[in-house]
Amino acid sequence: MVISTEKRSDTAGLSPGTLVYIGKKRSDRVKITVIDYDKSHVLRKELKDPKECFSFRDKPTTTWINIDGIHRVDIIETIGKHFRLHPLVLEDLLNTGQRSKMEDFDHYLFIMLKMLYIAPEHGEIKTEQVSIILGKNFVISFQEEEGFDVFNPIRERVKNPQGRHRRSGTDYLAYTLIDAIVDNYFAVLEHLGERIEMLEDELVAKPTQHTFHKVHELKRQLIHIRKAVWPLREVVNSLEHNDTNLIKEKTRVYLRDVYDHVVQAIDSIETFRETISGMLDIYLSSTNLRLQQIIKVLTIITVIFMPLNLIASIYGMNFEHMPELSWAYGYPMVIVSMAVLSLTMLAFFWKKRWIWEK
């Protein structure tokens, strides 16, 4: 999760609608799969050539075209032209630093959102941009790479002849895609919640500078997750209330449900933010306490030894007339009085709760 804005600047100066892929090249392959279904049949195949999907555009059945990998600008352009997508849409979906948004182009809706997931290798949170084109009888989804995919359960559900998918159209399909992405936010948030709890325990038990850095790292990740999730609220809301006839009344209830989930996710993020800011306070306070305890030790030692040292120095003076020096019990008396003095002071600190008190 980097700060940089994905090198958007490289396209500065290009004509609007000029197609350039902005983002890291995540994989080499581009994988195009088509699932075509209606009440009575399901067809699923992987395409070699993007042109194979052209015939589905005007078929009355529901067609879902999923494209993994958007770095091959030529493929995106071929598909975009055939499905009559606006050049700006193509430009946007190639630019992985975009903000989530929804745009209505009459004969199709363009929805862009962020998929969050935890990279299996090192537990880091990653973002992937997903663009969805919702047409009358097709849905096209673009993902940055093949690796992580939350859409598999949907592929299974489509196969079920009694499932709601088979009875519903493209709007329901698009909803399930969005829903799958939003549902996965909770997995990420739970993961974060667990790390927060672990760090909280660490903070109370044994806070170090390292803990502090981990809390800060968490805070940074949260800033980025927030940036990804917040705009979605508006997106889903405008999807629900849009007056397009691409979305049927029946499906709007489901969109309302997704909206509630997004708001719930935002709520959790805000709660996490407050919790983390409280954790930083705790760290600061425990640092202060630590400093105080160190200085206490310094003070106690100084207070005890300085007077003892003075006594010893006094009897180290070379005056000729110091009667104590010739007393038989002078030395032991001094030693004993030193012991008494230091014990008195320890008792004083004990009473003032400077010692052993947390």
Place this chain on the structure above:
Amino acid sequence: MVISTEKRSDTAGLSPGTLVYIGKKRSDRVKITVIDYDKSHVLRKELKDPKECFSFRDKPTTTWINIDGIHRVDIIETIGKHFRLHPLVLEDLLNTGQRSKMEDFDHYLFIMLKMLYIAPEHGEIKTEQVSIILGKNFVISFQEEEGFDVFNPIRERVKNPQGRHRRSGTDYLAYTLIDAIVDNYFAVLEHLGERIEMLEDELVAKPTQHTFHKVHELKRQLIHIRKAVWPLREVVNSLEHNDTNLIKEKTRVYLRDVYDHVVQAIDSIETFRETISGMLDIYLSSTNLRLQQIIKVLTIITVIFMPLNLIASIYGMNFEHMPELSWAYGYPMVIVSMAVLSLTMLAFFWKKRWIWEK
């Protein structure tokens, strides 16, 4: 009161409307009670089988079905089907990590809110999700467990033949349920208020790291209470201004009243938040003061003893020609001048208010 978002992620990938209970299983039993009444009669019984309540759906009398325990998905499903509840409603009420909300499904309203109460055992604040279905002649309420219940006084009032319940319909009943839950917020807030006052006294009198942690714990609880109460404002407001005919004009005045109470609760929560943030400031300031006092002691001791020690060391030098050493009153003179010097310094610190000043 845990941070985790109730393991919602386990349902990721399931078809929308698939019923899964998300939450801790709080008790084993599911208790279903029915209260059916109109002007002239009251019937109250506990059901063994959820199907026993089916007959009440179309009876013109007012029926209140209360279900304690929502972990038995089959029971919820049976009831949901018979009362024609939308699958998403059932999914939502089984998911205990939901946000408070209100949804209008024409022939019924779905209201979800959070009950707050203080666990009698250890004084901790707990949240329980309550869902209310308001139909034309039935109200169904779902609670997570049987243990804590704020609805008992309502059960009593329904028995009263002169009571307003008997003259009013389901909308008034639903209002009293919501009102009972909101009223209980104040018990929780008073409890918190008392703890805040106790901690404030502790902070002024004898602040320790432990006090700090208690203040922080309070702050965390407040974050969660706030998360539970805030959305209710919107819920009650939209209930009041909804144009459904399930809520009569006469009842809207009462909803306005609940709205005012919710706003009042939110006001108190915000005031608490500000108070707690002030308490953390006080703690920090008293920590600083403490440190300052410790360092004062260190400085005073150092300032007094270092010069005395120097004097003693000087007269401990082994020069052959040090006239003072052979004076008869050299030793007492040095001791006296040391005493004078240290008293002068103490007086100086006294005057500069370093000693005994708070």
Place this chain on the structure above:
Amino acid sequence: MVISTEKRSDTAGLSPGTLVYIGKKRSDRVKITVIDYDKSHVLRKELKDPKECFSFRDKPTTTWINIDGIHRVDIIETIGKHFRLHPLVLEDLLNTGQRSKMEDFDHYLFIMLKMLYIAPEHGEIKTEQVSIILGKNFVISFQEEEGFDVFNPIRERVKNPQGRHRRSGTDYLAYTLIDAIVDNYFAVLEHLGERIEMLEDELVAKPTQHTFHKVHELKRQLIHIRKAVWPLREVVNSLEHNDTNLIKEKTRVYLRDVYDHVVQAIDSIETFRETISGMLDIYLSSTNLRLQQIIKVLTIITVIFMPLNLIASIYGMNFEHMPELSWAYGYPMVIVSMAVLSLTMLAFFWKKRWIWEK
């Protein structure tokens, strides 16, 4: 000014509209006074029995019934029934922990607001709830106790046959009541302003922990005043723009004026808040400075005496071959060099501005 929410919880579970007094019993008596006037006459009397005021309800003259003391639920109920007040209105005005609000019940308006005043005994700021019922030809005002009253000047003005009251109706009377309460806010705010200025001087001159606590106490009071004043903005605004015919067009200009005053009060409160938060910063900074100066003293003493002590210790060593020891001027040379060394260091600290610099 306590934090607790006035033990509202005691009414949890009671039927809505059940009348219970929530608040401290401030006095024993309940005092009911009636002022009845029109262009040609004024009548003013104190009532023994609440029923005496019944006849005024339908009289075309303007009647102002003022009730000091609301702990006698029976009296409130008697009056409420006769003047056809909604049970919830009565419940609200008995509950002294309410938020300021305005409600329109067609034949009357219910206005609730907070009176602020400085307790004459100990200069503390107190809140008192005032409820106003504005009917067609009556105004009823409820106050918590007889003690403090800002309405006396109004009573005098009503007597004046040329005064605007005598030419205007109940809406103008209600306006003057609200205006009197709002005007008194400024007295309280000026009082606070003076205390803030005093504390600011104290902070710059001689800040102690005690000053800090006083600033904090001020902050807390401000939180509560803010809670009392903020909602009034909305109340007066909705009064002004309400489409009731109980308020004549001519009076709305005056309400606009009250609105401006409330906004002005809120402005001052916000300015005070910012000022106080700046004061806490100043305190913190002066604490830091203090600590720094203490540590400076410690450091200067240590830096000066440690080398001197080392010199003395060196010449206290018992080596047989230390030529300096037998020099005739060894001792004075050492003393002089010690003096030179310490003066050099003092000069160094002087130059580095460690001494005498603020």
Place this chain on the structure above:
Amino acid sequence: MVISTEKRSDTAGLSPGTLVYIGKKRSDRVKITVIDYDKSHVLRKELKDPKECFSFRDKPTTTWINIDGIHRVDIIETIGKHFRLHPLVLEDLLNTGQRSKMEDFDHYLFIMLKMLYIAPEHGEIKTEQVSIILGKNFVISFQEEEGFDVFNPIRERVKNPQGRHRRSGTDYLAYTLIDAIVDNYFAVLEHLGERIEMLEDELVAKPTQHTFHKVHELKRQLIHIRKAVWPLREVVNSLEHNDTNLIKEKTRVYLRDVYDHVVQAIDSIETFRETISGMLDIYLSSTNLRLQQIIKVLTIITVIFMPLNLIASIYGMNFEHMPELSWAYGYPMVIVSMAVLSLTMLAFFWKKRWIWEK
């Protein structure tokens, strides 16, 4: 620039519309000047008696009456009555603690705003309240005192027969008055900007407690300027969009321009606020650094001298059998080893960058 709310409380209890001057009496004189003009003529004279201006009320020419000094309530009342101003308007313009506002009284508009200027004597920022009455053929402006006046250039421009004033009516005149006041805000803001830059340099070069207090004083002034400027945004906006026919369409473009300037001023104020809050952070950080450097000196001295002292003390012990004491080169060896030891430590601190590092 004082905090106090101008002793508004003295009017508490007075009948609304009772005229009392609230504010400091800034000068003794009241100066009334009239400028009357149309396309063909200009008349300018200073009035002795407020009644002299009565004749201008109904003259079709454009008349600007400017009154410096509002403490003479009788004069204000005389003018107010003749020009049929609402009593509340007179009350408001006598009260110098008001918030900027705009009110529409059909046959005239009442505009109140704050003039900001830098007192030439001591460079302090001062506020003066200016009230403007915009009638069909007259504009009346009220200022608190004669001293400072931003209207002189307007008086000059009116004389110019080709100027836009002569072709335009009262609305354009009122606009130029407001514009002159708003333009002067920028002079004040630039003055503040320069002081901020100076303080920033001081902060980086040599921050003292005095700098800190100056930054804080700046912050306080900014709080007050903000309070004066913010409400103006709303005032000018409602002037522009008001549907009164006192303001011609052509003039609204100019009001839009003033609006932009007010927003620009607010922008600058907000930027200043952020800058100042950053400066307080820098001060705090440099204080911390200073403390750290002082403690470094303390530590270095302690670390170097303590071991040396120990060595000297060891050879000051009086054991009979200490072979080193009788060595011929014992003493120089000890001295040399002390020097080596201290140089080693200095090198260590040098390497750890404790010395000479900023």
Place this chain on the structure above:
Amino acid sequence: MVISTEKRSDTAGLSPGTLVYIGKKRSDRVKITVIDYDKSHVLRKELKDPKECFSFRDKPTTTWINIDGIHRVDIIETIGKHFRLHPLVLEDLLNTGQRSKMEDFDHYLFIMLKMLYIAPEHGEIKTEQVSIILGKNFVISFQEEEGFDVFNPIRERVKNPQGRHRRSGTDYLAYTLIDAIVDNYFAVLEHLGERIEMLEDELVAKPTQHTFHKVHELKRQLIHIRKAVWPLREVVNSLEHNDTNLIKEKTRVYLRDVYDHVVQAIDSIETFRETISGMLDIYLSSTNLRLQQIIKVLTIITVIFMPLNLIASIYGMNFEHMPELSWAYGYPMVIVSMAVLSLTMLAFFWKKRWIWEK
């Protein structure tokens, strides 16, 4: 990037619409270039005299007049008069301290925005004000100086006979100008992002006061960038939704796209702000840690050497009866016990993690 508000105050008192250049004179020359094109032809030339462009006003072809350098008031006035621009527009575009805005004057739109770029010499971020006049068949753009220009790629694209420019009108041209400016924001933001990342690394590795000042400098720049970018959101939004017929429906899609980019830029700025504020926290925390480590060293040294010193001092006392002094192994025993004591303490500190722990 200076704080000062560009000396706007110098125009205070001037008649509105008086043309004065406010800003630094950036270059001597004024360069006027004209590009005139339609589907079939392109003409590009640099003008010597501003009057040469007059003929283009009413030509049906699309004309783009670009003026670099606005300090020559006479030129601006000549052009402004011929193209019938409102005097306030001319005043605004000469004032380089303006806020971004959009104004609709029926026959033309006036758009003002801020260009951001990184000065190639020293990597500082600079602002330049760009004003765009969009008429029916002309676009006039005013820039402060010739030096930096993001419009070159547009000049190239216009030459392309197949390009969209040649098929579109002035609205598309104006859009591409705005788009070019907004696109360049991302270059600036990426530059900032890289500096933030570098500083973050520096903060973790080796934070100094210098790093702190660099972070602060960054924060200040961000405040100014934010001030430049925020208002643009509103500007582009009102451009998109304006009901002028100067902007064709087809072009609005493109404006929506610019709007998205502006929001994305604002998002990044806010994220940067949060990141920087976190960095200041890290700096503070590492400063605290440093202080703690210094004090640890002080404490360890004191704790070890004080007891040793006391022992040495005790055996330096001159009592006649101190049996240890005459023991044959007294001296080595003392030395050994000193070593044991100091090692014990070191072990203690090691165990308490005071040594070598980060």
